[in-house]
Amino acid sequence: MGKHYDLIVVGGGPGGIASAVEASIFGLQKILFIEKGDNHSQTIRQYYKDAKRVDKDWQGQTVDMEGNVEFFDGTKESTLEYFELLLDDEKIDTLFECEVDRVIKEEDLFSVVTPKGDFTAPNVIVSIGRMGKPNKPSYKIPASIKKVVNFNPYECRGNEKILVVGGGDSAVEYACQLSTINNVTLSYRRESFARINDINREMVERYDQEERLRVRYGIDIDSIENAEGKVKVNYNNGFHTIYDRVIYALGGTTPVDFFRKSNMVLDEHDLPVINEKYETSVKGLYTAGDIVYKSGGSIAMAINHAYHILKDITGEDGGMG
Ligand SMILES: Cc1cc2nc3c(=O)[nH]c(=O)nc-3n(C[C@H](O)[C@H](O)[C@H](O)COP(=O)(O)OP(=O)(O)OC[C@H]3O[C@@H](n4cnc5c(N)ncnc54)[C@H](O)[C@@H]3O)c2cc1C
Numbered sequence: 001m002g003k004h005y006d007l008i009v010v011g012g013g014p015g016g017i018a019s020a021v022e023a024s025i026f027g028l029q030k031i032l033f034i035e036k037g038d039n040h041s042q043t044i045r046q047y048y049k050d051a052k053r054v055d056k057d058w059q060g061q062t063v064d065m066e067g068n069v070e071f072f073d074g075t076k077e078s079t080l081e082y083f084e085l086l087l088d089d090e091k092i093d094t095l096f097e098c099e100v101d102r103v104i105k106e107e108d109l110f111s112v113v114t115p116k117g118d119f120t121a122p123n124v125i126v127s128i129g130r131m132g133k134p135n136k137p138s139y140k141i142p143a144s145i146k147k148v149v150n151f152n153p154y155e156c157r158g159n160e161k162i163l164v165v166g167g168g169d170s171a172v173e174y175a176c177q178l179s180t181i182n183n184v185t186l187s188y189r190r191e192s193f194a195r196i197n198d199i200n201r202e203m204v205e206r207y208d209q210e211e212r213l214r215v216r217y218g219i220d221i222d223s224i225e226n227a228e229g230k231v232k233v234n235y236n237n238g239f240h241t242i243y244d245r246v247i248y249a250l251g252g253t254t255p256v257d258f259f260r261k262s263n264m265v266l267d268e269h270d271l272p273v274i275n276e277k278y279e280t281s282v283k284g285l286y287t288a289g290d291i292v293y294k295s296g297g298s299i300a301m302a303i304n305h306a307y308h309i310l311k312d313i314t315g316e317d318g319g320m321g
Contacts (some may be wrong), residue, residue: 005093007313008112008121010100012040014299015127015289017083018069018306025068025089026318028311031092032119034112036099041083043131048076056300063300067307068318069299079299100128102261105282123278123313126212126262126280127289127302128255135250137165137185137221143225148245153178156245163233163241165189165221166195166249169258172200175250179213185243186213255291269294277312278305286312 006028009019012035020033029129039045048054054074057063065071074083085095101113103124112119134151141149158181164174167188168216177184180232186204208215225232229244234240257268264272265281271294272287273282279286286309289302311317 003119004116005030005119005121006032006123008101008110008119008124009034009101010034010124010126011128011289012037012094012096013043013127013129013289013302014041015129015305016125017041017086018067018303019127019288019309020092021069021086021089022067022306022310022318023313024089026314028314029091032095032112032121033087034098034100034114034119036097038097039086039260040096041080043129044076044080047131050076052076054299056298058300059296060122061296061298061301063304064296065300066304067310069303069321071303071314093294099297100215100258102258103285104262105285110285120293123284123286125286125288125306125309126258126291126306127287128258128291130255130256130290132258133252134248134254135252137224137250140222141224142226143226145229145231147274148229148231149224150245150247151249152254153247154256154260156182156247158182160244161242163187163231163243163246164249165246166251167195168249169196169200170251171249171317172196172204174247175213175215176200176203176207178247184213185214185216185241186286187219187221187244189218202281228271231274235240278309279312286288 008022009016017040021033023031040283056071056073098114098116104111109120109122110124156178161183162178164171165187167190172248175184178184207213221233222236225236231243232240259266259272263282267273274280274287288305288309290297
């Protein structure tokens with residue numbers, strides 16, 4: 001698989017599928033379609049019951065199809081089969097089981113950063129839906145301390161004693177970033193960081209050596225408790241420590257994480273600010289599908305976004321004008 005594309009589509013649901021298909025119809029030659037699940041349309045596969053009726057005008061949202069990709073009422077199964085056929089296009093390279101970490105603009109090209117390597121393109125469409133979930137620890141998080149047990153760093157206000165749990169790039173980036181205005185410990189259950197990139201490895205080792213933060217390797221957590229509104233962390237070596245806040249960075253990105261890492265300007269609902277062409281604050285980086293809205297959205301709406309985005313990218317009407 002080559003590493004440079006005319007367009008990269010991140011997220012393999014209806015918005016992503018329609019984006020890749022419209023791109024092919026609009027004449028782009030090399031399109032990369034990246035999905036974190038083992039197949040396209042994870043929201044439909046995971047959240048729709050078998051044989052569920054799929055309505056085009058879902059929940060009263062009447063939509064006229066505007067582009068080249070049609071959509072009809074059907075069932076979960078007929079919808080998945082239809083999307084399967086749409087993706088059967090030789091110009092579309094599909095890459096499954098690949099969770100995109102971020103999209104970074106470097107001069108005129110985007111670099112799409114993934115565990116399977118980086119890919120470049122002049123335009124990127126992000127259609128990752130709103131269903132992303134962070135991985136959670138196996139033990140219970142008491143409801144009374146949920147406000148100070150987080151899965152990203154955005155609630156931190158400074159001057160806090162914080163424990164960051166995890167050993168990937170996000171955990172390291174959160175810990176280093178927070179340590180400038182907080183007292184931070186990074187706890188990882190393995191003996192060394194095996195999964196992080198070289199820049200983060202150098203950064204966390206330097207921060208640790210300079211005592212800007214504390215890294216505790218080879219230690220696991222048995223449970224957490226409420227300690228007068230703070231978090232008592234019970235380690236598996238029999239000791240415990242009390243923190244103002246605990247942040248788990250155990251993988252499974254949420255959309256807001258992704259948007260922030262990709263330098264998109266966000267609105268008050270933590271969704272990307274976009275113009276009428278669905279382009280974000282980063283020129284050439286577009287969003288389609290459910291993430292265009294705070295709530296609502298539908299398959300047909302996501303499909304329409306794709307058409308308008310391709311019109312904007314190519315400056316053509318794709319035979320629909
Ligand atoms: C129970 C239920 C029933 C519904 N019924 C209907 C209906 O009958 N008709 C209708 O029109 N709509 C229905 N909807 C809404 C519809 O499913 C959504 O509007 C639609 O799926 C939005 O498409 P999307 O492409 O924006 O996002 P999604 O379908 O959520 O797809 C996003 C994809 O991106 C992938 N992804 C996420 N993060 C990354 C990453 N970092 N890297 C790579 N891939 C990533 C996900 O795995 C997923 O496959 C229903 C929704 C639910 C939950």
